Amino acid sequence: MPKVTEEYRVARRDEIAEAALRAFRRKGFQATSMAEIIAESGLSAGAIYGHYPSKAAIVVDVATRVVGSRIVDLRNLADQDPLAAPPTVPRTLITGMRREVGDPSVLLQLWGEAVTEPELRALVLDVILQLRGALTAYVSVWHQRTYGVAVEEADILAAEQVPLLISAVQGYVLQWSVLPDFDPDAYLASVEKYLPR
Amino acid sequence: MPKVTEEYRVARRDEIAEAALRAFRRKGFQATSMAEIIAESGLSAGAIYGHYPSKAAIVVDVATRVVGSRIVDLRNLADQDPLAAPPTVPRTLITGMRREVGDPSVLLQLWGEAVTEPELRALVLDVILQLRGALTAYVSVWHQRTYGVAVEEADILAAEQVPLLISAVQGYVLQWSVLPDFDPDAYLASVEKYLPR
DNA sequence: GTCTATAGTAGGATAGAC
DNA sequence: GTCTATCCTACTATAGAC
Numbered sequence: 001m002p003k004v005t006e007e008y009r010v011a012r013r014d015e016i017a018e019a020a021l022r023a024f025r026r027k028g029f030q031a032t033s034m035a036e037i038i039a040e041s042g043l044s045a046g047a048i049y050g051h052y053p054s055k056a057a058i059v060v061d062v063a064t065r066v067v068g069s070r071i072v073d074l075r076n077l078a079d080q081d082p083l084a085a086p087p088t089v090p091r092t093l094i095t096g097m098r099r100e101v102g103d104p105s106v107l108l109q110l111w112g113e114a115v116t117e118p119e120l121r122a123l124v125l126d127v128i129l130q131l132r133g134a135l136t137a138y139v140s141v142w143h144q145r146t147y148g149v150a151v152e153e154a155d156i157l158a159a160e161q162v163p164l165l166i167s168a169v170q171g172y173v174l175q176w177s178v179l180p181d182f183d184p185d186a187y188l189a190s191v192e193k194y195l196p197r
Numbered sequence: 198m199p200k201v202t203e204e205y206r207v208a209r210r211d212e213i214a215e216a217a218l219r220a221f222r223r224k225g226f227q228a229t230s231m232a233e234i235i236a237e238s239g240l241s242a243g244a245i246y247g248h249y250p251s252k253a254a255i256v257v258d259v260a261t262r263v264v265g266s267r268i269v270d271l272r273n274l275a276d277q278d279p280l281a282a283p284p285t286v287p288r289t290l291i292t293g294m295r296r297e298v299g300d301p302s303v304l305l306q307l308w309g310e311a312v313t314e315p316e317l318r319a320l321v322l323d324v325i326l327q328l329r330g331a332l333t334a335y336v337s338v339w340h341q342r343t344y345g346v347a348v349e350e351a352d353i354l355a356a357e358q359v360p361l362l363i364s365a366v367q368g369y370v371l372q373w374s375v376l377p378d379f380d381p382d383a384y385l386a387s388v389e390k391y392l393p394r
Numbered sequence: 395g396t397c398t399a400t401a402g403t404a405g406g407a408t409a410g411a412c
Numbered sequence: 413g414t415c416t417a418t419c420c421t422a423c424t425a426t427a428g429a430c
Contacts, residue, residue: 004413012413028313030228034406045407047414055406105312112309115302115374116225125375160387167368174367175360177312178322190357194393201395209395231424242425244396252424397430405422412415 013051013061016041020062021106028109029059029120060119063110067127068100074134083142086161087195089135090168091188097169105177128166135162146197161196168195210248210258213238217259222303226256226310226317257316260307264324265297271331280339283358284392286332287365288385294366302374325363332359343394358393365392 019041023032034055038045052058073096077084084092097104114120139158143149149157168191175182216238220229231252235242249255270293274281281289294301311317336355340346346354365388372379 026313028227028310030225031313033404035404044415046409046416049407050413109309109312111371111375112306112312113225115306115309116223116228121375125377128372128375160383161391163368163372163384164365164387164391166372167364168361170368170371171360171364174308175325175363178308178318178325180322186357187360190361194358194361196391230422232422241397243398243427246425247395399427401426403423406420408419409417
């Protein structure tokens with residue numbers, strides 16, 4: 001039986017995770033030192049190690065919060081009738097993502113570090129696979145309902161088109177992060193104008 | 198007057214840069230230690246510091262070699278008659294990139310670290326701006342020649358379409374790096390099938 | 395130019411008081 | 413649970429011999 005309430009522990013972890021995220025945005029996940037997380041949180045080393053066993057655990061927890069569940073947005077999308085056209089899906093995903101993580105460049109940092117950190121890699125892979133699965137199902141249903149295409153053919157079309165929808169989202173994040181003159185509205189308008197429906 | 202020939206110095210720098218790149222692929226640019234670069238090169242600390250003033254200088258030099266000049270491929274493309282359609286450009290860029298950097302996931306690592314390292318950021322920005330400029334000119338000319346569109350309108354079309362072409366390349370790199378079942382040929386076929394011409 | 399050895403520092407994590 | 417103080421490892425870079 002812990003002396004403090006469970007809500008208190010959760011709230012403290014949230015506090016630490018949010019402070020760590022602010023620090024990670026500045027220097028990246030690996031390159032941020034515990035000293036920076038400690039300073040940003042306003043707590044002490046001992047306090048933090050009372051809630052996380054290691055810096056690696058903080059990294060994984062924060063990264064998990066960052067990728068969150070974009071899947072929810074897709075479920076909402078799939079419940080609409082009439083269905084929104086596939087090229088409008090990136091806008092929905094990006095809007096949800098922006099609301100949740102703010103500056104998306106932290107996602108680019110996460111992807112980059114996922115190349116060499118197995119735990120982050122597994123996390124990113126899991127999210128992309130879920131996203132791809134949900135998107136593929138959505139696009140297939142859209143073709144069936146909109147054009148009366150047979151299931152098998154709709155699945156093939158979806159498998160062809162979904163990687164491009166994913167690239168549209170990834171390209172947004174990358175170009176937002178790197179180009180000082182990136183225009184989000186123009187970008188999304190182009191996606192909706194030119195990607196296949 | 199140095200005692201050794203200039204070619205010798207250049208060859209040694211190449212050797213060190215290549216060893217460093219092999220190490221960076223495993224752990225990322227910042228997280229790789231000098232000890233790992235030293236071991237990978239088979240040289241000693243003293244030898245390496247005789248050719249580079251700091252680890253940061255090695256990082257910048259290697260990163261510069263990695264992004265290289267994809268612009269050359271675009272120039273070759275623009276010299277053809279008839280011009281290749283815009284959706285085939287990602288294939289050309291990616292083929293050149295694969296030949297030069299091999300495993301493209303090192304590019305994703307570079308992009309991620311560019312978010313927080315100003316020198317890498319400037320490097321990546323410069324390359325993307327050059328690429329965007331060359332691509333935009335190419336696509337504009339293509340519309341003028343192929344459809345007889347006026348210059349002003351062709352420029353507008355190019356400005357709309359080029360971000361998607363860039364996303365196609367970036368999405369390739371990302372999906373190649375993360376998805377174990379990524380199919381490069383199918384991806385490029387989709388790009389050519391669905392992106393606007 | 396290249397080596398070995400090491401100086402000097404910053405890092406993650408823990409001990410013990412409260 | 414949280415703090416301060418500190419241990420110990422690993423890092424970048426240099427010194428001095430060859």
